[in-house]
Amino acid sequence: MVVQRDFPELVARAEQIAIGTVTDIRSGEDASGAPMTFVTFSGLTVLKGQVDATLTLRFYGGTTGKYTVQVSDMPTFTTGERDVLFVAGNNRDVCPLVGAWQGRFHVRFDPGSATEVVDDNDANPITQLSGRELIRTPLQADTTRPTAMTLDAFRQLIANELSHPQAGIGQGSGQ
Amino acid sequence: MIPINARIRAATLLLVLLQPAGAAYGFACFHGPNGACVHWSQGSVTLRTLLGNPTGELMNGTLSWDTNVLNAADEWNSAGAAFQYTVVQDDNGSPNFTCPGSGQCGGAPGDNPIFFSSTACSGGFGDIVAVTVTCWDDTGAIVDAPVLFNSTVPWNAYDGALQPPLNDIHRVLLHEFGHVFGLAHPDQATPPQIVVAIMNSHESDTYQLQPDDISGIQTIYRNNAAPTTGCQIDAPNGARATWLLVVPAVIALRRRARAC
Numbered sequence: 001m002v003v004q005r006d007f008p009e010l011v012a013r014a015e016q017i018a019i020g021t022v023t024d025i026r027s028g029e030d031a032s033g034a035p036m037t038f039v040t041f042s043g044l045t046v047l048k049g050q051v052d053a054t055l056t057l058r059f060y061g062g063t064t065g066k067y068t069v070q071v072s073d074m075p076t077f078t079t080g081e082r083d084v085l086f087v088a089g090n091n092r093d094v095c096p097l098v099g100a101w102q103g104r105f106h107v108r109f110d111p112g113s114a115t116e117v118v119d120d121n122d123a124n125p126i127t128q129l130s131g132r133e134l135i136r137t138p139l140q141a142d143t144t145r146p147t148a149m150t151l152d153a154f155r156q157l158i159a160n161e162l163s164h165p166q167a168g169i170g171q172g173s174g175q
Numbered sequence: 176m177i178p179i180n181a182r183i184r185a186a187t188l189l190l191v192l193l194q195p196a197g198a199a200y201g202f203a204c205f206h207g208p209n210g211a212c213v214h215w216s217q218g219s220v221t222l223r224t225l226l227g228n229p230t231g232e233l234m235n236g237t238l239s240w241d242t243n244v245l246n247a248a249d250e251w252n253s254a255g256a257a258f259q260y261t262v263v264q265d266d267n268g269s270p271n272f273t274c275p276g277s278g279q280c281g282g283a284p285g286d287n288p289i290f291f292s293s294t295a296c297s298g299g300f301g302d303i304v305a306v307t308v309t310c311w312d313d314t315g316a317i318v319d320a321p322v323l324f325n326s327t328v329p330w331n332a333y334d335g336a337l338q339p340p341l342n343d344i345h346r347v348l349l350h351e352f353g354h355v356f357g358l359a360h361p362d363q364a365t366p367p368q369i370v371v372a373i374m375n376s377h378e379s380d381t382y383q384l385q386p387d388d389i390s391g392i393q394t395i396y397r398n399n400a401a402p403t404t405g406c407q408i409d410a411p412n413g414a415r416a417t418w419l420l421v422v423p424a425v426i427a428l429r430r431r432a433r434a435c
Binding site for chain 2: 001002003004005029030032033034035036060064065066067068069070071072073088089091092093094095096097098099100101102121122123124138
């Protein structure tokens, strides 16, 4: 279970913010033999911090021998998908994203508007920023998909927050 | 004469329509190698608590973290499923837990220590307040599921709305114990389910088990018998060819098919 993070916290706590495409997902073990899942992103656009040409994130969990280890707060990825990532603690923490799954957003091409738009980790469209909170309209199978925020608008929100950070980003390592 | 299939569909629809708003179930489970829900192969699992005592009385009137472990386990035990937790206090013991690795689950099979730690397996907790490390074998049978509580964040025990920055250990225990027996986050299922549940993915004002959570444990551990291959298998016992009995079975199976 994770601490809930608002948008200013996502931006402020991220050591790197980047947009990239998943080009490789690999199960492996670290030096101690712990099962890890390594997800590599390419074609990066970096919005905060220093990132190499590719970014490989290390998530705890995966398969080791005949056993599978599951940590429920880890997001899952698919090769070819494009994401906005708020990275913190890569190769240090069990999950290298701010707020675990909260620090991952899907980028999706919307045929209606012919633009890239942004969904949250659970595929719920992000529609606006209200105060400190990103508003996401829950996606229901029996309703029309609401209009999501464009990627350009989302990038602008991040740029605004980086240049004029809101006060109060919580306290402590977990809060 | 209306065909029986049509009657079943009509009755099913009627019952679905008569359900109160919000009665739809959205629970989700961890999926094993055969696609079925992972599960314990026996109906009784021991939780070994090493949480011990806080420095004073907790906000909900309890005097120890372990009491909250007992209470949370009892709530799941009262859910009416063919699954029971037994809690053992071992405050002076050792977690005897090594993180899974090198082709092994951590610790002894069936040993599920619950303890505070400043680090999670292989690193820091980050924004995670508690984590269940659920490990299962290639048949989908859970081997162990230790629960690690982040000792670097403030804890107490209380009902009602969240009181940040204090984390309520009782609701987090309820949530993590759901992971111990195999439930996942309904709001992160595919597609995401919009339900009120203690098993949703982040801390909220929900502090008790909800109907969706109870439906989840009853689905994985049902029929008063230990599950063998998860919840994709056999139809419920006693389904007969009268539509009054078939309709609930159809509804139940549809729910299971969606959730698992």
